[in-house]
Amino acid sequence: MRSNEFTAVMLSFLMMLALVSESLADESTRASSEETIERRHVFTLFGGSTRDGAEQGATIGLQYEYRLTKVFGFGGFGEYLGGDYDTWSIGTPVYFHPYAGWIIRAAPAVEFDDSETIFAFQFGAGYEFLLSEKWAFAPELKLIYSEGGTTKMFYGVSVNWEF
Template structure:
């Protein structure tokens, strides 16, 4: 349990090395981002800091799929793993996505879902991306507000 942040960091480092292109607007392209933010838990009504990462493979200009992982610095700590499907309604960078989630905590594991959106702001090869999402886990709603740095 103590090594989850290290495992997440290693996983996303490997994904970064495997990424061969940074242009997410074409078919068959990759996108990798690292994020920080806060999550407002519906139970017990607390707000905690989180760090995470996300990978997307874009099959078509309007559709992608990937992997996300986040570590929440709560008591007890929580690790989220998700498998998002990304919809790019305008075939650009704006994204609406949904993901089944696996939540791992020392006091129990849960299955849930996430719905979210984000609008990247390009800065050369990098993007700065504000993100809003809501998680439905264990009968509660958790609200995520984050900022990601993408490649």
């Protein structure tokens, strides 16, 4: 993807996020007034593989989510992409929990390697399987759009601890 295409993808996603947020605002307000969230904090350890066709590497990271309502949350993450990448990433995701165990995550991010710093945008989805009251396991998939035209795909699993 070239820089203009990257910008178009970013703007399209932000417009979609604004529309979805607006349409669900009344519903989330109603849900939050009817139901209380027992555990607002979610700490996650995730790992898997990232590839862009030619390059591949193992990925490991940590993320934190603060649940504003049953539907929306926000947080931060840090991850290391090894193998052919040797890159660190940090970002600030927004979480959307549309139904049951489904999680949709969108995050602007910054990637750091030895020679440069690159802006990126991550969009992903997963499904949580409850292991106990506070623990969950989630397979997940995400696309990483990096400035300069690189598109990577991550697939892996996460272990979530809610407190």
